[in-house]
Amino acid sequence: xxxxxxxxxxxxxxxxxxxxxxxxxxxxxxxxxxxxxxxxxxxxxxxxxxxxxxxxxxxxxxxxxxxxxxxxxxxxxxxxxxxxxxxxxxxxxxxxxxxxxxxxxxxxxxxxxxxxxxxxxxxxxxxxxxxxxxxxxxxxxxxxxxxxxxxxxxxxxxxxxxxxxxxxxxxxxxxxxxxxxxxxxxxxxxxxxxxxxxxxxxxxxxxxxxxxxxxxxxxxxxxxxxxxxxxxxxxxxxxxxxxxxxxxxxxxxxxxxxxxxxxxxxxxxxxxxxxxxxxxxxxxxxxxxxxxxxxxxxxxxxxxxxxxxxxxxxxxxxxxxxxxxxxxxxxxxxxxxxxxxxxxxxxxxxxxxxxxxxxxxxxxxxxxxxxxxxxxxxxxxxxxxxxxxxxxxxxxxxxxxxxxxxxxxxxxxxxxxxxxxxxxxxxxxxx
Numbered sequence: 218x219x220x221x222x223x224x225x226x227x228x229x230x231x232x233x234x235x236x237x238x239x240x241x242x243x244x245x246x247x248x249x250x251x252x253x254x255x256x257x258x259x260x261x262x263x264x265x266x267x268x269x270x271x272x273x274x275x276x277x278x279x280x281x282x283x284x285x286x287x288x289x290x291x292x293x294x295x296x297x298x299x300x301x302x303x304x305x306x307x308x309x310x311x312x313x314x315x316x317x318x319x320x321x322x323x324x325x326x327x328x329x330x331x332x333x334x335x336x337x338x339x340x341x342x343x344x345x346x347x348x349x350x351x352x353x354x355x356x357x358x359x360x361x362x363x364x365x366x367x368x369x370x371x372x373x374x375x376x377x378x379x380x381x382x383x384x385x386x387x388x389x390x391x392x393x394x395x396x397x398x399x400x401x402x403x404x405x406x407x408x409x410x411x412x413x414x415x416x417x418x419x420x421x422x423x424x425x426x427x428x429x430x431x432x433x434x435x436x437x438x439x440x441x442x443x444x445x446x447x448x449x450x451x452x453x454x455x456x457x458x459x460x461x462x463x464x465x466x467x468x469x470x471x472x473x474x475x476x477x478x479x480x481x482x483x484x485x486x487x488x489x490x491x492x493x494x495x496x497x498x499x500x501x502x503x504x505x506x507x508x509x510x511x512x513x514x515x516x517x518x519x520x521x522x523x524x525x526x527x528x529x530x531x532x533x534x535x536x537x538x539x540x541x542x543x544x545x546x547x548x549x550x551x552x553x554x555x556x557x558x559x560x561x562x563x564x565x566x567x568x569x570x571x572x573x574x575x576x577x578x579x580x581x582x583x584x585x586x587x588x589x590x591x592x593x594x595x596x597x598x599x600x601x602x603x604x605x606x607x608x609x610x611x612x613x614x615x616x617x618x619x620x621x622x623x624x625x626x627x628x629x630x631x632x633x634x635x636x637x638x639x640x641x642x643x644x645x646x647x648x
Contacts, residue, residue: 273288333354335351336370348368378425427495468520475492489505518557528550530542544574546589561573586622616635
């Protein structure tokens, strides 16, 4: 990544550290660095004019290929590297702004309803118990989310609720819930919910809009399915509720949990969509659709839930509309994501070329957004408004690109930037 035209760092917003370090002097809010006692540092707002940023993403640093750095996609389509620390040398008193990768490496970016969260590797070595930096969307206020213990977050052990106000993540042997349901930062927003015992280990979990969590565990005594409500009270459930995939409901159904259940009867597999519907502090079991075709994944929109396989998909919330749907050119589905009014389908055609189609839920029509002869697409992301971005290799010059396409536009409106990352980029849309 060649990050040209780096924008100077500005400091227009108040800083909050929640006592994450010691002050160097009466006029300094700097924290002491655990790795270099000759330097002190404070968090600075290096996000220049936050409202003018289209997105944030992780990529390899241009000078240190093995280290990740944070980049912003700006309103003028330029790319800037995001540095978020101001270093003060305690011997000279001089202040120097450094990029984040020079201190410790960012790992993930999380886009939630009110905040952008930046998660850093081994951050406790630099800012005491501060693995998360939060950026409040309303005013770009930066804060340290203080924690009392060390933990590691892995992308495949994270779940958001439908409103993106609760995050649940698993360390190797503990389950945590992060409450971001208001735009006012709370010190106690991070809670340890459940710990691994010698008899059971949680490996599937999903929060709903209220912060209740469904967990699926395996133990020596068999499979265990539980609800941990927002007050941390545990409600055991019938173990036969385990399915392929749990999912919280779309808007309007966000208090409930949905899951695919399958039965193998003499080699014939039957699928159905079931739910746990919130009634007071309890959950009632309900069958939503009992005659699904062979599907094993779920995707949601604001008005429905669709089930899909590598070949077909179906509106699983509407038992009266059981028509199975196949994309026009895609013969093997790799990924489906939903917006408020459409499904976006990434897959390959009969020749193995990648393309993206859109299914409009209202008109029930397909449109090919990205034709199969342009890009080898490896990853797709869609926000609620239908803005599409993807990572791909461009056939014309074999260059890896990052592309952004507003909903309803065609390929001529693609915004394309070259990237150099050898790994999947985690993109966050800020619009």
